[in-house]
Amino acid sequence: MSPESQRDKPETRVHTGLPAKARRMVELTTLAASHGLGHLLAVVGLSRRKSDDGVTPLSTPERLRNFFTDAGTTFIKFGQRLSTRADLLPADYVEAFSTLQEHVPPAPTAELLEVVETEIGAPIDEMFSEISEEPVASASIGCVFRARLRGTGKQVALKVRRPGIRSQVAIDLAILQDVARRVERYVPSLRRYYPVQMVREFSDSLLAELDFALEARKTLRLSDAVESHPRVHVPEVMMELCTHKLLVTEWIEGIEPSDYEELERQGVERSALAHNLAMSVLRQAVEDGSFHADPHPGNLRITGDGEVYFLDIGNVCYIGKQSRDQLSRLLIAMFLERADQVVTVLINAGVVGPQVNIHLLQHDIDRSLAEHVSHRAKPNFGELIHDFFLTVHTYELGYLPPEWVTLLLSLGMAESTCRKLDPEFSLADIGRELAQRDLLDVQLLRHPAKWLRERILQAQGLSDLVRSVPNRLERILTQVESGGLRLRLQHDETERNITPFQYMVNRLALAILLGAGVLSGALMLLSQQPSVERLGVILLILSGVGVAVLLLAIFRSGGP
Numbered sequence: 001m002s003p004e005s006q007r008d009k010p011e012t013r014v015h016t017g018l019p020a021k022a023r024r025m026v027e028l029t030t031l032a033a034s035h036g037l038g039h040l041l042a043v044v045g046l047s048r049r050k051s052d053d054g055v056t057p058l059s060t061p062e063r064l065r066n067f068f069t070d071a072g073t074t075f076i077k078f079g080q081r082l083s084t085r086a087d088l089l090p091a092d093y094v095e096a097f098s099t100l101q102e103h104v105p106p107a108p109t110a111e112l113l114e115v116v117e118t119e120i121g122a123p124i125d126e127m128f129s130e131i132s133e134e135p136v137a138s139a140s141i142g143c144v145f146r147a148r149l150r151g152t153g154k155q156v157a158l159k160v161r162r163p164g165i166r167s168q169v170a171i172d173l174a175i176l177q178d179v180a181r182r183v184e185r186y187v188p189s190l191r192r193y194y195p196v197q198m199v200r201e202f203s204d205s206l207l208a209e210l211d212f213a214l215e216a217r218k219t220l221r222l223s224d225a226v227e228s229h230p231r232v233h234v235p236e237v238m239m240e241l242c243t244h245k246l247l248v249t250e251w252i253e254g255i256e257p258s259d260y261e262e263l264e265r266q267g268v269e270r271s272a273l274a275h276n277l278a279m280s281v282l283r284q285a286v287e288d289g290s291f292h293a294d295p296h297p298g299n300l301r302i303t304g305d306g307e308v309y310f311l312d313i314g315n316v317c318y319i320g321k322q323s324r325d326q327l328s329r330l331l332i333a334m335f336l337e338r339a340d341q342v343v344t345v346l347i348n349a350g351v352v353g354p355q356v357n358i359h360l361l362q363h364d365i366d367r368s369l370a371e372h373v374s375h376r377a378k379p380n381f382g383e384l385i386h387d388f389f390l391t392v393h394t395y396e397l398g399y400l401p402p403e404w405v406t407l408l409l410s411l412g413m414a415e416s417t418c419r420k421l422d423p424e425f426s427l428a429d430i431g432r433e434l435a436q437r438d439l440l441d442v443q444l445l446r447h448p449a450k451w452l453r454e455r456i457l458q459a460q461g462l463s464d465l466v467r468s469v470p471n472r473l474e475r476i477l478t479q480v481e482s483g484g485l486r487l488r489l490q491h492d493e494t495e496r497n498i499t500p501f502q503y504m505v506n507r508l509a510l511a512i513l514l515g516a517g518v519l520s521g522a523l524m525l526l527s528q529q530p531s532v533e534r535l536g537v538i539l540l541i542l543s544g545v546g547v548a549v550l551l552l553a554i555f556r557s558g559g560p
Contacts, residue, residue: 024171025178028071035067044182061096068100073140073165074172074206076100081202084409086389087400088193106138112145112160119246126150127241131158141165141210146251149238155251156238159212166210173203194399201402209314212247218290219249219313225288231273232280232308252309254301257417266304274418274425277308281414282431285319285407286328293317293406295414319403327404334384335431337373339366351398364391372428379428382412 029046032038036058041047058066068079082089083097106112112135113124120127129150135143145158180199184191208214216237223234236250255262263270277295284291292299294315301309319327326349333341343362346352352361368391372384385408392400415427 021171021174025175028175031070032067035070036063037067044179044186046179046182059092059096061093064093065096065100068097072168072172073102073104074169074176076102076140077206078176078199078202081205084405086386087392087397087405089393091390102140104138104140106135106143107162109134111163112143115160115163115245116145116158119243120241128156129153135160142212142247155253157235157247157249157251159215159247159249161210161212161245166207169206169210173199173206177203192396192398197399198402211244212314213242213244215247215314215316216242218316221288221290222284222292222310222313222316225284225290226280226310229276229280229283231276231306232310234310234313252301252303252311254303254309257297257300257302257421260421263302263421268302268304268306271422271425273302273306273308274422275430277421278414278418278425278427278430280308281411282331282427286324286331289319289321289324290316291319291407291410293410295410295417297417297420300417317403317406319407323401323403327407330404331431334369334373334381334388335428337366337369339363339369342369346397349401351392351400353396353398356395356397361391361395364394373432379426381415381427381431384428385409385412 029041032041033047037060038047040060065079068075079097079100083094083100086094089097113131117124124131127150128147130148132146136146137144140162142159142161145160146155147158148155176199177196180195183195216239219234219237220239223237226232226234235252238248238250241248255266255268257263257273260270263273277300281291281295292310292313292315294312295310299310299312299315301311303309326345330342330345333339333345339362342365343352343358347358352358365388368384368387372380372387388408389405411427415425418425418427
């Protein structure tokens with residue numbers, strides 16, 4: 001097969017043979033035991049050793065961190081991912097895993113350049129007039145060369161995937177998935193964290209990170225998303241040269257946000273820069289549904305005229321429409337210090353179980369909002385997110401969608417970067433401004449036809465529900481008359497959970513009364529008696545006002 005046909009062929013899934021996987025499993029279990037983790041292996045049925053007394057004085061989180069470090073790329077990245085889940089893990093594990101760092105030397109230059117030639121289907125000299133002798137940057141997945149295109153003279157960055165990295169990662173991911181299944185089987189207390197789902201999500205994310213053709217498409221999408229953002233850009237992608245193993249983008253010669261002296265020397269207005277950057281990160285998520293998940297200073301470059309460029313687009317994440325709408329409501333509630341709305345969003349997202357004390361949860365969130373977002377204090381959104389994750393962990397709430405966690409952490413990271421640029425910067429202030437202007441639902445402003453179409457679909461859904469009510473009531477009444485209606489009541493902590501039920505019942509009763517009022521008023525208008533007709537008009541007006549108030553209450557509580 002020619003190189004030209006190879007570069008266009010979609011990458012197929014790597015099939016790991018049993019011998020290679022078995023050898024790697026033996027290697028990892030031996031390594032884990034040497035780090036004093038034999039007791040954890042025993043719990044999931046991978047070892048008979050029950051104790052690690054005398055092996056090492058380190059704590060279990062520290063032992064796991066050291067194991068991840070020695071186990072290589074996949075496990076280092078998995079530990080780094082776990083360090084972001086303060087909503088799931090105890091603080092000592094999060095702290096230990098947050099120190100994980102990759103120390104990987106560059107791959108041999110000759111091997112990397114061979115990959116480049118194979119992917120472009122031609123000798124390097126035919127495509128590039130210049131190329132750096134060594135990689136200018138190196139990571140566990142790829143290395144970056146600086147080059148110049150022959151003909152146009154444009155400077156580009158060549159990101160080349162390390163040879164053999166994908167097959168090794170595939171084996172490690174298969175082992176992680178096996179371990180996750182064992183955890184769910186042998187450790188019932190951890191099932192609520194959905195370890196299999198967590199590893200599956202991590203696997204999808206890491207395999208996507210290995211696919212540079214996908215990163216090229218993500219770059220194009222993010223470029224479209226930030227096109228209208230003031231002074232924010234994404235490097236141009238040379239799509240005709242990109243493959244699964246090679247990414248070619250415009251080379252950005254800029255200043256890192258942490259180089260304050262150079263920014264001052266270039267005359268860059270740092271407060272305006274911070275504002276534009278934070279506004280862009282917020283808008284990326286709530287408008288387009290794709291956002292840069294790692295906006296730390298190393299992934300940003302600033303030009304001398306104050307333009308911001310996002311780099312390392314492999315860290316772009318997507319949020320679906322429904323999840324994005326819920327997350328937008330969560331952010332609005334946080335920015336406007338509405339603890340009740342925060343709890344409502346969490347309930348609607350299905351992460352608040354029946355065992356949770358709603359009033360205590362709301363009280364703790366309200367206190368955290370007052371401490372970190374209030375006008376009376378210096379707002380700190382990053383600390384608010386930290387407290388929020390601790391609250392989720394303390395109350396043992398359900399599994400937060402990973403894109404929520406990623407976005408909230410990226411907002412905290414963006415605030416940290418912007419605060420270094422401008423000590424007076426506050427992401428909460430910008431978010432509050434956006435929320436008060438109701439710009440988080442930007443479809444109405446940017447795509448009014450689409451916004452109207454969605455509202456019509458919602459109205460049709462409500463209309464279908466209303467039309468189905470008589471038939472449903474008839475079925476219920478028939479079951480009541482025949483004695484076929486059965487109710488299952490769980491009395492666990494009834495007193496604690498009765499208030500939300502009372503609200504639901506009261507609202508249902510009010511809706512029934514208002515419906516009866518509307519129907520009675522309409523019948524009175526048909527009586528052809530002036531006094532009765534006037535009474536019908538009054539009843540219709542009062543019922544209409546009541547319906548409007550009820551609908552307003554439903555929408556404010558996060559309803560349809």
